[in-house]
Amino acid sequence: MNVDYGLYVIAAALLAVGVWLLLPPHSHRARVFGAVLGLAGLGMLAAQLPALNVWVDRNVFRVLAAVTIVSAVATITCRSPVYCAIWFALTLLASGALLFIQGAQFLGVATVAVYAGAILVTFLFVLMLAQPEGHAYYDRVTWEGNLAALAGAVLVGVLTMTMASVFTGVDAEALASELSTTSTTALALAEEDSAADAAVATDGETVLAQADDDAAAENPPPELDPRLQELRQGVLHGDHVARLGGQLFSRYLLAVEIAGTLLLVALVGAVAIVIHGRGSLRQQPAADPFAPGRPQP
Amino acid sequence: MMNEVAWLHGYQFVAAMLFSIGLIGFLCRRNMIVMFLCAEMMLQGVSVSLVSWGRFHNDWDGQILTIFILAVAACEAGISLALVLMVFERCGKLDIAFWQHTREANQPEYVDEGLPEPEFEKPSWPKLTPAGIEPEIEEEEISYRSHV
Numbered sequence A: 001m002n003v004d005y006g007l008y009v010i011a012a013a014l015l016a017v018g019v020w021l022l023l024p025p026h027s028h029r030a031r032v033f034g035a036v037l038g039l040a041g042l043g044m045l046a047a048q049l050p051a052l053n054v055w056v057d058r059n060v061f062r063v064l065a066a067v068t069i070v071s072a073v074a075t076i077t078c079r080s081p082v083y084c085a086i087w088f089a090l091t092l093l094a095s096g097a098l099l100f101i102q103g104a105q106f107l108g109v110a111t112v113a114v115y116a117g118a119i120l121v122t123f124l125f126v127l128m129l130a131q132p133e134g135h136a137y138y139d140r141v142t143w144e145g146n147l148a149a150l151a152g153a154v155l156v157g158v159l160t161m162t163m164a165s166v167f168t169g170v171d172a173e174a175l176a177s178e179l180s181t182t183s184t185t186a187l188a189l190a191e192e193d194s195a196a197d198a199a200v201a202t203d204g205e206t207v208l209a210q211a212d213d214d215a216a217a218e219n220p221p222p223e224l225d226p227r228l229q230e231l232r233q234g235v236l237h238g239d240h241v242a243r244l245g246g247q248l249f250s251r252y253l254l255a256v257e258i259a260g261t262l263l264l265v266a267l268v269g270a271v272a273i274v275i276h277g278r279g280s281l282r283q284q285p286a287a288d289p290f291a292p293g294r295p296q297p
Numbered sequence B: 001m002m003n004e005v006a007w008l009h010g011y012q013f014v015a016a017m018l019f020s021i022g023l024i025g026f027l028c029r030r031n032m033i034v035m036f037l038c039a040e041m042m043l044q045g046v047s048v049s050l051v052s053w054g055r056f057h058n059d060w061d062g063q064i065l066t067i068f069i070l071a072v073a074a075c076e077a078g079i080s081l082a083l084v085l086m087v088f089e090r091c092g093k094l095d096i097a098f099w100q101h102t103r104e105a106n107q108p109e110y111v112d113e114g115l116p117e118p119e120f121e122k123p124s125w126p127k128l129t130p131a132g133i134e135p136e137i138e139e140e141e142i143s144y145r146s147h148v
Helices: A005-022 A028-047 A055-077 A081-101 A105-130 A145-168 A172-190 A194-217 A226-233 A240-248 A253-283 B002-028 B032-056 B061-091 B096-102 B139-144
Strands: none
Touching: A005 A028, A005 A055, A005 A145, A028 A055, A028 B002, A055 A081, A055 B002, A055 B032, A081 A105, A081 B002, A081 B032, A105 A240, A105 B032, A105 B061, A145 B002, A240 B061, A253 B061, B002 B032, B032 B061
């Protein structure tokens, strides 16, 4: 299957110009024009994506992806950092929902609770503490917005073209057989209560083999989709959180301990930074060593 | 099977967009807090990508790595916000360009040119419709309610 690379280049260029016009130093009219250009580029790229089978899946994914990307752009283009943080909260909510419909229920909730709930609120606290009066001049200018937008567009263009060339040339049957072997070995490695589950897995194998034979003649109904059955044994298992926790506290126990230590170190470090910084401020209040007119070394 | 590839492709697209938008913001915004928001956005793009690969390969490693990314992001946010607060106490602004004297000795200085005028927006107050009826004040009340 051929991939039309010119279209990707045009779409990435539209995105770059759109984002550049949306970035701060431009007027309101330029921003509206940039939003139109960016949406056009986004639509061109999104039209190249393959459609999902189920109508609900397809449209829910489209809506959530659009909300994620549009609010992400709004995050980097808003003048006021408070609005940036609020748009970023919307990005996090939408991407948490994306994780949720992918079957990662725990992560969807954790993203909303930890990112949007804790980290972002901390950002807002610091903004309230540290925001000077009114809109600061440095929120109305950017460093080389055109070059930054160009870099981002090149990255998007290269990534989408690579994805298109990889995913359109994919051989579905070869991929299915390869994935089923890898996932069953992973399954066999991971299961502790192997006896019962292994029996189910082999049942799934036989159903899969039969379904492969039938697949040429007719499409299997969604209940008998072998891939879905396989996923139900794996990441889409009914006891999602139990399985995830089982993995986390067996194979990855050491990593969990290290992450806990890291959190503790970060906590102590943050407190130490604040205490030390306050102390050095108090010792030398008059001479500000970081004044802008300081002679360059 | 192609449906799984379609899922993966769509999620990789969203992840690529999130990462690139975060990159653009990190490169060009000058407010330190917005820069950190953009770094978090890049991390979120990586998380979306990892979870979709984990589903594609039907194993848990993608989700578990994402949990650790969450933990590291929390650490990073805590440390960075403490640093930003201290920096703000020293110079009174969140401008990253204020710290450019810490650059290498052979790098040219970045000079702001053409700072835009601050945008003055007319405050638009809501217009309230008159509600209720003004009570009638008796003559003798005015004598002791002078400010009414």
